[in-house]
Amino acid sequence: MLIFLISFLAGMLGSLLGIGGGVLIAPSLIVFVHLPVRTAVGTSLLGVTATSVTAAGIYIKRKMTDLKLALILETTTIPGAALSAFLASRIPSKYIGSVLGFVLLYVAGNMLRKSQAVPDESTPGSRKNLILAALASFSAGFLSGLVGIGGGVLKTPILHFLVGLPFKAAAATSVFMVGLTSSAGAVHYMARGDVDYPVAAVVVLGVIGGAYLGTRVIKRAAPLLLKKIFSLVLALMALKLFLEALK
Amino acid sequence: MTGRYLSRILRLFILLSLGLMIAGISDLLLSGSDFLIKMGIYLLIFTPFAGLLIICFYSKIEGKKWEFLLSFLLLLFLLFNLLSAYFF
Numbered sequence: 001m002l003i004f005l006i007s008f009l010a011g012m013l014g015s016l017l018g019i020g021g022g023v024l025i026a027p028s029l030i031v032f033v034h035l036p037v038r039t040a041v042g043t044s045l046l047g048v049t050a051t052s053v054t055a056a057g058i059y060i061k062r063k064m065t066d067l068k069l070a071l072i073l074e075t076t077t078i079p080g081a082a083l084s085a086f087l088a089s090r091i092p093s094k095y096i097g098s099v100l101g102f103v104l105l106y107v108a109g110n111m112l113r114k115s116q117a118v119p120d121e122s123t124p125g126s127r128k129n130l131i132l133a134a135l136a137s138f139s140a141g142f143l144s145g146l147v148g149i150g151g152g153v154l155k156t157p158i159l160h161f162l163v164g165l166p167f168k169a170a171a172a173t174s175v176f177m178v179g180l181t182s183s184a185g186a187v188h189y190m191a192r193g194d195v196d197y198p199v200a201a202v203v204v205l206g207v208i209g210g211a212y213l214g215t216r217v218i219k220r221a222a223p224l225l226l227k228k229i230f231s232l233v234l235a236l237m238a239l240k241l242f243l244e245a246l247k
Numbered sequence: 248m249t250g251r252y253l254s255r256i257l258r259l260f261i262l263l264s265l266g267l268m269i270a271g272i273s274d275l276l277l278s279g280s281d282f283l284i285k286m287g288i289y290l291l292i293f294t295p296f297a298g299l300l301i302i303c304f305y306s307k308i309e310g311k312k313w314e315f316l317l318s319f320l321l322l323l324f325l326l327f328n329l330l331s332a333y334f335f
Contacts (some may be wrong), residue, residue: 046288050261053294057257060250067250067302071317078324180321183295184328190292191332198275201268204291208265242260 001033003199004206007047011210015055016218017230018159018174019152019181020048021210023237025203033199042189043196045182047203052179054211059172063064066165066173072130073158074177077151080141081181099242100143102227107157108234113226141181152178153237156230167223167230249305249314256301260294263287296325 006028007021014021029040059065140154151207152174159170189195217224267287274283299322306314 030309046291049295050264050291053257053298054261055297056314057254057261060257061254063250065250067253068311068314068317071302071314071321075317075320078321097311179295180325184325186292187329188332189309195288197281197284197288198272200288201272201275202270204287205265205272208261 003028004202007203007206008213010047010208011051011054011209012214012217013229013233014051014152014207014222015049015175015211015214016171016226016234017152018156018171018178019208019233020178021051022048022182023153023233023240025207029199029203033196035196035199036194038189038192038194039196042186042192042194043200043203045186045189046195046200047207048182049179049186050204051207051211052175052182053231053234054208055172055215056176056179058212058215059175062172064169064172065176066169067176069130069159069163069165070173070176073134073155074180076134076137076180077112077141077155077177078184080138080143081151082141084142098243098245101238101245104153104234104238104241107161108231108238110161111157111231111234129162129164130197133158133202153234157234162205167226168218171218171226248309249302249311252305253298253301257294260297262289264294270330284332296322299325 010021010024013019013024022041025044025047026040029035029043030037033040033044056065060067122142136158137155140151140158143154155172155174155177156167159165159173160167163170165173186195264287267283268274269291271281271283271285271287275281299318302318303315303322
């Protein structure tokens with residue numbers, strides 16, 4: 001029941017902010033269900049995929065998702081992730097983790113500082129800095145693969161700040177992209193048998209409910225409030241990376 | 248058109264997956280078999296792949312060259328990823 005509730009919350013946050021929600025699910029599975037780390041990560045990736053697919057289906061129907069942009073940026077994210085998988089053993093990931101922690105803190109601060117200058121939320125914004133965004137997506141894929149965090153925490157800020165999408169459109173586009181990446185990762189865990197199927201069923205049921213509620217809430221939620229919640233999530237993620245670097 | 252059909256496919260697949268998962272939990276409690284849960288999970292994992300297939304197909308019909316090319320590239324990646332996970 002506890003895992004169902006945590007998954008529900010993760011699904012809701014995931015669909016509201018354009019992140020997967022794995023940051024909540026995986027640690028909960030380790031602490032409360034005592035799953036081994038690999039199995040917890042594999043099972044949580046299935047939850048992230050379910051969040052993403054549920055939310056993406058609704059956001060695309062509402063025309064909040066910029067599909068072309070998602071395809072362009074996802075095409076650059078994947079080579080970054082593939083390169084990090086290749087170089088993972090040669091680069092000290094904990095130092096990279098602390099650098100990424102500073103980047104996340106900077107983004108969180110920027111998100112709060114610039115939150116008053118909200119563009120029109122009803123339509124996707126202009127596509128400025130597309131090449132810069134593609135490079136940032138490549139780096140996001142590389143860094144997220146290296147330190148083992150989901151791409152959503154980086155994709156939403158890239159779409160919002162670099163491309164100029166309104167926050168809700170950025171979250172909707174990011175959640176679609178996260179689904180592609182997480183399903184690609186989950187396949188590897190399933191092939192190795194690192195998934196607990198009964199637990200995964202409970203997680204998936206929870207996140208689908210939460211993601212559906214999230215898509216309802218986002219219609220009424222103020223972008224400023226969403227940005228504050230997102231900044232808090234980024235700050236917590238940065239703290240986690242700093243603590244891991246200190247170990 | 249692409250967005251409309253993509254949204255429909257995603258919602259249909261997630262609904263089917265949800266149904267299989269609920270039936271699977273009941274089956275697991277009654278007979279101890281996790282077959283239906285596994286089917287639901289496989290369907291869930293296949294959903295982004297199906298979404299890309301839809302984008303690829305309808306962007307080709309609508310003559311959206313870049314969307315077709317990018318979705319085709321991503322489809323190839325997912326296919327390669329699937330093969331590498333199970334066979335390499």
